[in-house]
Amino acid sequence: xxxxxxxxxxxxxxxxxxxxxxxxxxxxxxxxxxxxxxxxxxxxxxxxxxxxxxxxxxxxxxxxxxxxxxxxxxxxxxxxxxxxxxxxxxxxxxxxxxxxxxxxxxxxxxxxxxxxxxxxxxxxxxxxxxxxxxxxxxxxxxxxxxxxxxxxxxxxxxxxxxxxxxxxxxxxxxxxxxxxxxxxxxxxxxxxxxxxxxxxxxxxxxxxxxxxxxxxxxxxxxxxxxxxxxxxxxxxxxxxxxxxxxxxxxxxxxxxxxxxxxxxxxxxxxxxxxxxxxxxxxxxxxxxxxxxxxxxxxxxxxxxxxxxxxxxxxxxxxxxxxxxxxxxxxxxxxxxxxxxxxxxxxxxxxxxxxxxxxxxxxxxxxxxxxxxxxxxxxxx
Numbered sequence: 088x089x090x091x092x093x094x095x096x097x098x099x100x101x102x103x104x105x106x107x108x109x110x111x112x113x114x115x116x117x118x119x120x121x122x123x124x125x126x127x128x129x130x131x132x133x134x135x136x137x138x139x140x141x142x143x144x145x146x147x148x149x150x151x152x153x154x155x156x157x158x159x160x161x162x163x164x165x166x167x168x169x170x171x172x173x174x175x176x177x178x179x180x181x182x183x184x185x186x187x188x189x190x191x192x193x194x195x196x197x198x199x200x201x202x203x204x205x206x207x208x209x210x211x212x213x214x215x216x217x218x219x220x221x222x223x224x225x226x227x228x229x230x231x232x233x234x235x236x237x238x239x240x241x242x243x244x245x246x247x248x249x250x251x252x253x254x255x256x257x258x259x260x261x262x263x264x265x266x267x268x269x270x271x272x273x274x275x276x277x278x279x280x281x282x283x284x285x286x287x288x289x290x291x292x293x294x295x296x297x298x299x300x301x302x303x304x305x306x307x308x309x310x311x312x313x314x315x316x317x318x319x320x321x322x323x324x325x326x327x328x329x330x331x332x333x334x335x336x337x338x339x340x341x342x343x344x345x346x347x348x349x350x351x352x353x354x355x356x357x358x359x360x361x362x363x364x365x366x367x368x369x370x371x372x373x374x375x376x377x378x379x380x381x382x383x384x385x386x387x388x389x390x391x392x393x394x395x396x397x398x399x400x401x402x403x404x405x406x407x408x409x410x411x412x413x414x415x416x417x418x419x420x421x422x423x424x425x426x427x428x429x430x431x432x433x434x435x436x437x438x439x440x441x442x443x444x445x446x447x448x449x450x451x452x453x454x455x456x457x458x459x460x461x462x463x464x465x466x467x
Contacts, residue, residue: 134356230344
């Protein structure tokens with residue numbers, strides 16, 4: 088294996104190490120055994136937290152800071168990425184649940200306006216391609232806030248713009264697109280969407296995700312009614328009802344807003360990221376791919392980054408080894424059956440979670456584990 092190529096494409100170990108940090112630790116573990124080895128680090132993410140970091144690092148892009156409206160209208164400083172003419176935006180940076188204290192979470196009031204401001208800023212900087220991550224939203228407004236920031240107007244029965252928040256979607260009777268930013272006509276949107284929920288109904292945005300955003304049972308039904316009203320108004324506006332399309336319920340209806348008003352393309356998050364960083368080209372000569380995430384379990388093969396990496400590498404007949412801060416033993420047979428050559432936990436023995444997640448400890452654990460993996464591989 089001395090002259091062979093290793094590709095490292097791990098998700099972040101959430102709360103501990105970024106995707107790039109994990110990659111560097113893996114590379115050190117490989118080089119401890121094979122100092123002359125070629126190691127290619129490809130930062131990846133599944134379309135949620137860490138997407139901007141991964142794509143910016145993987146494409147030599149840059150980060151941009153922008154002050155926008157937070158979910159409840161207060162100013163927040165959000166970061167997004169620019170890679171050539173492409174903007175990479177995580178909705179959570181401007182309209183995320185973690186921006187609001189638990190006791191203040193209220194999807195009747197929260198707005199996605201700040202996400203629209205990030206798009207607006209990127210359009211003014213010349214970006215025309217957009218990669219959007221929808222994870223971690225605090226909103227249930229059907230994307231009306233975002234769209235309002237881009238020039239759409241949602242009018243009530245008096246012909247006046249409705250206010251912010253999910254509850255206001257129930258007051259919309261008409262859509263006015265006369266003031267939409269002209270730059271949008273040249274823009275394309277690829278949206279990371281790993282859920283199949285429709286906009287409304289028992290499996291829709293309000294019923295499935297409303298409670299975790301602060302809605303009680305009464306509010307859930309009211310929010311669903313509001314989004315149903317918005318969907319009907321939108322159907323009259325564009326001539327077709329898209330509310331039942333899988334993924335439209337993502338992020339409180341942001342999937343619906345991107346699909347209908349911005350002609351967005353909804354894709355699995357890891358697929359969006361892998362394409363953005365040119366993953367297929369980077370693995371074409373690889374002998375081994377090492378991937379991972381903080382916890383390898385039964386959810387790993389349901390759209391998570393390691394499974395996306397495995398899928399691409401398997402198409403090229405390249406073996407894939409997965410490492411995790413923790414590995415659920417019961418999930419190992421399914422992970423092997425899915426195609427991973429082997430899976431390894433990086434923690435050597437019982438330890439407090441806080442200690443295991445300490446960055447220096449995690450780096451050391453990854454480096455040690457990977458060096459042992461490579462030593463074992465040399466026995467062939």
